Amino acid sequence: MRSFKIFIAIACLGFTALVTEAFITMKTHKLITPETAGKGFAVVELFTSEGCSSCPPADALVAHVQKESADQPVYILTFHVDYWNRLGWKDVFSKHEYSERQNQYARWLKSSQVYTPQVIVNGRTEFVGSDEKSLRNAIKTGLDKSAKTELTLSGIKVQGDKATVQYHAEGVTGNSALLIALIEKNATTKVKSGENGGHTLSHVQIVTELKSISLKNDGKGTENIALPHGFDPQKWELIGFVQNITNGEITGATKAGFSSNMSADASK
Secondary structure, eight states, X not given: OTTXXXXXXXXXXXXXXXXXXXXXXXXXXXXXXXXXXXXXXXEEEEEEOXXXXXXXXXXXXXXXXXXXXXXSSEEEEEEEOSTTGGGTOOOTTOOXXXXXXXXXXXHHTTOSEEEESEEEETTTEEEETTXXXXXXXXXXXXXXXXXXXXXXEEEEEEETTEEEEEEEEESOOTTEEEEEEEEEEEEEEEOOSSTTTTOEEEEXXXXXXXXXXXXXXXXXXXXXXXXXXXXXXGGEEEEEEEEETTTOOEEEEEEEEOOTTOOTTTTO
8 A cells, every 4th residue: 555564464463353252342331421521522433344353343342432422422434445355355345545545644643554453533543443442532532622623514405316415614724624424324244255254244334435625714515425326314324524634633523414204216
């Protein structure tokens, strides 16, 4: 991957590929509670792959976070990278642009390597994706800080194979971009080969589309998002966040759901 050396299957020594074992060892107390949250937010990006035997524990951890932080401004995005695809199993959720995003983080964070599973919180803190203590600490730090940017997504309409969404970002600088991710909330895959061959893997908050928008001074606009065939509004959501394109810092974030009466097929 460009000039960065890929270290794979080294990040989670001591873990197995079994998701069930990850759940057995998972702590059961809440990661975040209303009492511990401030006025901030936490954007949690997991770089993962179905071809990586170290990734299922990280997938299980972020699923746990997603469940326990449902009432808090914690935004989970899982990016399935494609550099594992040549090693025996092609991850159906993978895209090369997600591998490129991880490489961009390596440049922003001045790191000489990329690996899976990797978590990056608010664009500035990275660690092994199955490291629960680091994840707890990073989320708490993000929630305790006030957001620099106020972002709203509204006016969502579905027409045929696309959705339109209105956005408004306040407090942005000239080096900011708005990213809007289309998220599939849950999915499972029966992996037939590769390091996880024979296992059924569960995923949450899968990024299927990622749009990057250069923000103007007023921070307002409308964007189109491509939708999958057979779109079910209850199974998808949008997550938006504002990112400094010079250092990767995420300064504000929000999410928006689709109303239950929206249907791509019915709107054609």
